[in-house]
Amino acid sequence: MQKIRNIAIIAHVDHGKTTLVDKMLHAGKLFRENEDTGELIMDNNELERERGITILAKNVSIDYNGYKINIIDTPGHADFGGEVERVLNMADGVLLLVDAFEGPMPQTRFVLQKALQMGLLPIVVVNKVDKPNCRPDEVNEAVFDLMYNLDATEEQLGFHTIYGSAKQNWMSEDWKNPTDNILPLLDAIIKYIPEPKTLDGTPQMLITSLDYSAYVGRIAVGRVHRGTLRENMDVSLVKRDGTVVKSRIKELHTFTGLGRSKSMEVSSGDICALVGIDGFEIGDTIADINNPEALKPIAIDEPTMSMVFTINDSPFFGKEGKFVTSRHIHERLIKELDKNLALRVEKSMDSDIWHVYGRGVLHLSVLIETMRREGYELQVGQPQVIFxxxxxxxxxxxxxxxxxxxxxxxxxxxxxxxxxxxxxxxxxxxxxxxxxxxxxxxxxxxxxxxxxxxxxxxxxxxxxxxxxxxxYKGDIEKRNNGSIIAMESGTAFAYSIDKLQDRGRFFIFPQDEVYAGQVVGESSKEGDLVVNVTKSKKLTNVRASGSDDKVRLIPPVVFSLEEALEYIKEDEYVEVTPTKIRLRKIILDENERKRVSKK
CATH class of the missing domain: 3.30.70.240 (Alpha-Beta Plaits)
Incomplete structure (x- = not known):
């Protein structure tokens, strides 16, 4: 039986968590061949790299001095809180990573509080001590105060602190004496993080995470709580509501380095992945076939926001995306439910509209952005809060x-x-x-x-x-300015945009294709304004001074996906395609809109 340490890493967005894990993997001698690529190994999803945030929790492990250290990377954003709690269930201790200049930040607090309530022991890592005007000692004091305010126990308050710079690849007990490697941190993990308790008896494992493979379907991931699991073993799957389903483990995998390796048996305390378990949910228990005992299920955060998703029915539908039908969108949303825990999807019976519930605008916009990159076209409505x-x-x-x-x-x-x-x-x-x-x-x-x-x-x-x-706190005033709406479909001309510049600010460039009912700008007054941006200059053979002056356009406002979602009103949609983000009225026809508003 290998000696095991299970640790979760907690840090605020951008405090260097993913970089630190990468350096720890290097220290575990895993990457001799491609060490100089300089790429982050952990955030391997395109969106994670662009935004510099961790969205999905990942598992990796390092072998060091005969110990196996399982590292669980946690998201720092509160919108991904659904990920955090499950992840902490697999750990025995946490590394709290704080920036030597900024100190502990509010989102660190969210995850740390959960960890302390579960009784996990922390090691504090003060990172980026090579920054100018950093204040490592003050930050260490601030962490102590924060833990004290979060009702940490005496044992948790006696935490060990390590200083260093993950980017420069060194850690040390004293920040004034830099070392040339990261090993003091690994030694501290082995010394201060308790080893998992090995419990004998009938097998028990709580499913805390899941993986998905196109070949074998959903894979249950969790930590063996008690006993030993073996390949081809018959087990019971105990659901949240107490029903018991018989099942069989076809394959057992443990985490080694960045990948997984097959294993004949896994004992209490180690983290593993099970292939062949059907119909499980997060929070179900794998238990003994004859006398199944359930572990306490995890509470998953309830969604707080909802959004309407619908097929793209604008005049430009199908021009830019590959997947445009309701069947495509429905299948994609159902597939997302397999991996994304805090998400709920409900389909309207009579129309192609889905109500998607999530943890916040960021949580939902990451899903929309991912779908858009995969080639989907869809329309989404204004985010609504769930009362x-x-x-x-x-x-x-x-x-x-x-x-x-x-x-x-x-x-x-x-x-x-x-x-x-x-x-x-x-x-x-x-x-x-x-x-x-x-x-x-x-x-x-x-x-x-x-x-x-x-x-x-x-x-x-x-x-x-x-x-x-x-x-309920009462009404909140919304954006008062109306929208500028295109009157006709066609190509927008600089000449007509120039003549309308005093009416508000525009969201389109000259030569963009627009359609009737598209929102092309924001009016400087209340109430919507319908304009013709497709009018070109009439040519005459009469020359007049001043009529041929250059057009001077103010650069248009370009929205990111989140900004567009936060900007629209109730009667507007964001049209999302792989190449464009457009705003539009739900009812494109102007007369129809007037009729509805009178009602």
Missing amino acids: KEINGVKCEPVEQLTINLPEESSGKVIEMVATRKGEMLSMEVKNDRIQLEFLIPSRGIIGLRNNVLTVSAGEAIMSHRFHEYQP
Whole structure:
């Protein structure tokens, strides 16, 4: 039986977690052949690399000095909270990674709190100590204060701290004495993280994660809690509701390096993947065939936002994507449910509309962006918050919002959050920047990021996480400006856009193809404005001074997917295709729109 350590890594977005795991893998002598590629091995999904965030938790392991260290990478974004809790169930300890300049950040707090409640022991890693004006000792104190506030036990508060720079590939007990390798961290893991308790008896394993393979279907991943699992063993699958299904393990895999290797048997304490178990859900238990005992299932975060997905029925449908029919979209959404836990999908009976429920705008937009890159065309409606009735009172989700920004723009931001029914909890000055904390309804966050970045000239750092359901806070005023809508289909001309520039700001470039009912800009006043952007200049043979002046266009606003979702109104859709993101009215015909609005 190998000596095992199971650790999860917790860190705020961009504090160097994925880089650290990569360096630990190098230290485990796994990558001698392609060591100089400089690519991140962990975030191998295209979206993760672009945004620099971890979306899916991954498992890898390192062999070091006769120990097997299982490393579980966790997402830092609260929108992927569904991933975090399951992941921590497999660990015996956590590495808390903090930036030596920024210190512990709000989203670190979210995962850390869950870990401390589960009784996991932390090791603190203060990373990026090579940064100018870093303050490692102060940060270490701040981590202690944070853990104390999160009700950590005496044992958890006696944590061990390691300093270093993952990028420069060194770790040390004292940040003033750099070493030339990362091994002090691996030694600390072996010394301070407890080994998993081996329990004898009938086998038990909680399914905490899943993998998917086109050949064998869904693969159950989890940590063996008690006893030993063997290949071709008959087992019981105990569902959440207590029903028991007989099943058989066809193959057993353990994690080695970045991949998996087949194994004849896996004992209590190790993490493994089971092939051949059918119809399981996350939180089900694999147990003994004769007297099955269930483990306590994991609570998965409830969705707080919903969005309408529908097929693309605009005049341009099918021109840019490969998968455009309702069958394609339906199959893709059902397939996503296999992997994406916090997601729910409901199809309307009579029409091609799906209601997709998720953890936030980021969670849903990552799904839409992934589908778009795979060649799907679809339309999505405005994100809606899910209301609940608790004890006869209408309640809505409330989030804890943290904004870190320069002092001069703090007044405007506080006012902006207050109009969206946000309550301020605290205000601290940290190194000539101000850190604000609010409780704000989830509805109020939709569209807020854009405005905060505008006011702070792009300097604000904003993060939020779900807090709880609270009674409904009343109406929040939405975007007042109307939309500028194209009157006719055709090619947009610079000449006509130039003549309309005083009416508002545009979202299209000259020579873009537009269709009637497409939203091409934002009006500077209330109420929608229908304009003709396809009118070209009439040519005459009469020359007049000043009539041939150059057209001077203000550059159009280009939306990212999240910005577009947060921008649209109730009667608008975002049309998403592999090459374009367009905004449009749900009802394209102007007369029809007027008729409906009168009703």
